[in-house]
Amino acid sequence: MSTEQNEIREFQQERTYAPGAGPMNAAEVDAFLAAPDSNWLLKLSVLKEDGWPAICPLWYTWKGGAFWVVGRKRNEWVQDLKREPRCAVCIEEGEHPRIRKVLAQCTAEIIEGPRVAEGSQWLPVAEEMATRYIGPDGPEQLAPSHGWERYLVKLTPRDGKLTTWQGADWARRYFEPGQRPDLEAKAR
Secondary structure, eight states, rough: OGGGGGGGGOOOOTTTTTTBBOOOOOOHHHHHTTTTTTOEEEEEEEEEOOOOOOEEOOOOOOETTTEEEETTTTTTHHHHHHOOOEEEEEOOOOOOOOOOOEEEEEEEEEEEEEEEEEEEEEEEHHHHHHHHHOOOOHHHHHGTTTSSSSEEEEEEEEEEEEEEEESSSGGGGGHHHSHHHHHHHHHH
């Protein structure tokens, strides 16, 4: 991996449809997805038994190149992933002008569950998410539900199927020749 892939670059884009927008490198993806102060939700798309897609917004954490989510014992999306582990996710930050987003096709793996919190692998993940989404007392607010059974689910992006973007512009591939000479020159 090049040095540029391991460094977080300063984002600069003066206006919409101006230079600066483009894909994120690996370090930027990790920083975006693991930001401790973010409140972005993971939108999980699963296939229902009848073949129709369904989307569920979830808290998540990003570790080791995978998304980690915790589902309740009776969450339909967990049952859908048990039956069909292929899924897709979207995480987006809509704040202009940065507008970062990650889209991925993933394979789901049920790591454990259903089980209660004591001795579980899901509890540390849930506590980390509760801190991130609720605040410092998030784990304390989670405590009354420790006796409720949950699943820990790992969503691993497929090789080459994680797409990223930041900034308010279109990718070069969407333009006809001559529409954006600035992007064409950059590609040479």
